[in-house]
Amino acid sequence: GIQVEQSPPDLILQEGANSTLRCNFSDSVNNLQWFHQNPWGQLINLFYIPSGTKQNGRLSATTVATERYSLLYISSSQTTDSGVYFCAVPYGNNRLAFGKGNQVVVIP
Amino acid sequence: GAGVSQSPRYKVAKRGQDVALRCDPISGHVSLFWYQQALGQGPEFLTYFQNEAQLDKSGLPSDRFFAERPEGSVSTLKIQRTQQEDSAVYLCASSLKLPSGLRESARDEQYFGPGTRLTVT
Numbered sequence: 001g002i003q004v005e006q007s008p009p010d011l012i013l014q015e016g017a018n019s020t021l022r023c024n025f026s027d028s029v030n031n032l033q034w035f036h037q038n039p040w041g042q043l044i045n046l047f048y049i050p051s052g053t054k055q056n057g058r059l060s061a062t063t064v065a066t067e068r069y070s071l072l073y074i075s076s077s078q079t080t081d082s083g084v085y086f087c088a089v090p091y092g093n094n095r096l097a098f099g100k101g102n103q104v105v106v107i108p
Numbered sequence: 109g110a111g112v113s114q115s116p117r118y119k120v121a122k123r124g125q126d127v128a129l130r131c132d133p134i135s136g137h138v139s140l141f142w143y144q145q146a147l148g149q150g151p152e153f154l155t156y157f158q159n160e161a162q163l164d165k166s167g168l169p170s171d172r173f174f175a176e177r178p179e180g181s182v183s184t185l186k187i188q189r190t191q192q193e194d195s196a197v198y199l200c201a202s203s204l205k206l207p208s209g210l211r212e213s214a215r216d217e218q219y220f221g222p223g224t225r226l227t228v229t
Contacts, residue, residue, distance in 0.1 A: 004150075031216055041197055043151075043220040086150055093164045093206065094216055095141060098150030 002027045002091045006099035013077045021072040021102045023087035030058045032063050032070050033096070037084040045071070046085075060108045109136070112221035114200050120227045121190045129185045129224045133202030140183050141218060142175055143199040152200050158184060158205070192229045197223040 003026035013019055023032070034046040047054050047061040049070065054061055058077075063070040074081055084103050088096040113132045121127050131209050139158055142166075143151035154166040159180040168175070172191075177183040187194055202217040 032215065035220070040222070041225070042222050043199065045217065045219060046112075048217040088150075088218075090216065093156050093158075094139065094203070094218075095153040095156055095164065095167070096143075096151070096201075096218060098152070100148075100150050 002029070002089060003098045004087060004089060004097050004099040006087060006102050008086075008097075008102060010102065010103045011105070013074075013081075013104065015077060015079060015108050017077050017106075018073070018075045019104070021074070021079060021085055023070045023072070023099055025068050025070075025087075025097075027091070028068070029065065029089040029091075032065075033091060034061055034070070034072050034086045035086045035088065036081075036100070037086060039083060043086070056057055061080050074104070077104075079106045079108055082106045110124075112200055112202055112219055113222050114198075114221040116224060117222060118225050118227075120229060121174055123191060123228055124189055126186065126188045127190055127196050127226065129187075131183045131185070131200030131202075131221060133181065133183070133200070134219060135181075137202035137204050137219075138180075139203045139205040139216075140177060141201040141203075142183070142185050143201065144169075145160075145199055145223070147170070154185070184202075187226075190226075192221040192228050195228045197225050199223045 031050040035043045049098045084101040119213040142154040149205040156164040172188045174186045200221045
């Protein structure tokens with residue numbers, strides 16, 4: 001199956017700092033999703049981004065499908081941004097393959 | 109509108125007991141997926157339905173795991189004779205996915221429920 005690698009695995013940020021999370025995948029894909037898993041375990045959809053760049057408030061994402069990677073940018077981080085960020089790509093019957101996640105802790 | 113819902117949110121089972129986990133997908137969503145998430149890991153695929161048809165069950169870890177979606181909406185994941193290694197969060201996801209083969213951007217986007225945390229003692 002397709003391999004998904006996320007980096008860095010753990011990140012500690014001071015409130016107000018910016019950060020970039022990276023997702024590499026091993027095969028061509030036709031879409032990619034970024035999720036935020038909150039402390040209660042809920043996976044929240046952030047972006048559906050097969051290619052190009054999208055922005056949503058302080059978050060933005062860029063996928064370069066030809067080079068098999070995607071980036072998630074967090075600007076002016078807040079404590080509510082803490083949690084685990086997952087990227088996921090489809091294979092087979094659109095099942096999603098997830099990376100191991102980026103654990104982000106934002107300290108006040 | 110309402111998102112994906114799952115029940116129960118928490119389940120404690122003694123080893124050897126059978127459990128049933130329920131998923132209510134977003135109304136009108138054709139595709140339904142079950143995933144298993146171990147502590148500290150990303151979710152892993154278990155099985156996939158398109159309407160009532162189970163098209164892929166290759167991720168089910170053993171024949172103790174069984175899933176159904178008889179009317180093409182609500183789905184149930186059943187685990188028989190639970191073992192300690194079955195302890196995990198079980199996530200359900202749904203997507204619109206037009207069955208005609210037409211593909212528009214975001215039709216395949218999956219939306220997840222809050223999960224059921226299963227602990228086998």
